[in-house]
Amino acid sequence: MSEKRRISPLLLLPPVLFAGLAALFFIGMTRDDPDALPSMLIGKPAPALALSDLAGQGPFDAAALADGKVKLVNFWASWCAPCRQEHPELETLAGTGVEIYGINYKDDPTKAIRFLDELGNPFVALGADPSGRTAIEWGVYGVPETFVIDGEGTVLLRHPGPLTPAIVEAEIRPLLDNPPATSN
Numbered sequence: 001m002s003e004k005r006r007i008s009p010l011l012l013l014p015p016v017l018f019a020g021l022a023a024l025f026f027i028g029m030t031r032d033d034p035d036a037l038p039s040m041l042i043g044k045p046a047p048a049l050a051l052s053d054l055a056g057q058g059p060f061d062a063a064a065l066a067d068g069k070v071k072l073v074n075f076w077a078s079w080c081a082p083c084r085q086e087h088p089e090l091e092t093l094a095g096t097g098v099e100i101y102g103i104n105y106k107d108d109p110t111k112a113i114r115f116l117d118e119l120g121n122p123f124v125a126l127g128a129d130p131s132g133r134t135a136i137e138w139g140v141y142g143v144p145e146t147f148v149i150d151g152e153g154t155v156l157l158r159h160p161g162p163l164t165p166a167i168v169e170a171e172i173r174p175l176l177d178n179p180p181a182t183s184n
Helices: 009-029 081-095 109-119 133-138 165-177
Strands: 071-076 100-105 125-129 145-149 155-160
Touching: 071 081, 071 133, 081 100, 081 109, 081 165, 100 133, 125 133, 145 165, 155 165
Parallel strands: 071 100, 100 125
Antiparallel strands: 071 145, 145 155
């Protein structure tokens, strides 16, 4: 008497799942920039701003972002260590005449003012986003994040994370010096 053993289909499930996960991992590793966080705003008008006053300057609005000049919009917070790390780069940019609009994200206003008093204020205008609603509209993943906005108020670039001299020279400066023509 010979007995035939049947292999259960469930025994094949683990190797098939492993092969599928390995294929997904391989595809993910071969992308051009695995750290890139895509933005749906590139080439579109900057989203609405719902900001409150910070430092008595009064919040800025969308009209300020469409004043004919290329500028930066920087989301930051006093509790954010990478924001402190990038701050000297913002100061350098402001010192060269770059207009930077600051949006203080979910922060205590007193601590935000203390942060700027300590490190300097590179912003031509400030607004606070205490609820985070503006950050959501802009697609902000976390602070710091910086957007390059053309003179018509169109988003040219989104950079998540702190700015460094290398990032400014490779990504930001070319757009500030020679912004592409946009068609809204």
